[in-house]
Amino acid sequence: MTIWLDELPVIPIVQAPALVPFNSTYWTNWPSASNAWMMPTNWWATMSLLLNGYQSTSTGKWVPGIKPAGK
Secondary structure, three states: OHHHHHOOOOOOOOOOOOOOOOOOOOEEOOOOOOOOOOOOOOOOOOHHHHHHOEEOOOOOOEEOOOEEOOO
16 A cells, blocks of 8 residues: 555556356356346345346346246
């Protein structure tokens, strides 16, 4: 921090990648590369969409959220 503060300003030009692991033991339909229905990070405002689903603006059909496994 001392070096960083001495050399301000700093302008970040890249985003930090994040790995977001999921487990399908109890819940299924997690977003994935083959089922990319939304961004799967739960610390964003889209967490309610991950849990509840949403209505597609292009088709009007309901895109379901995660589901209990085995149902």
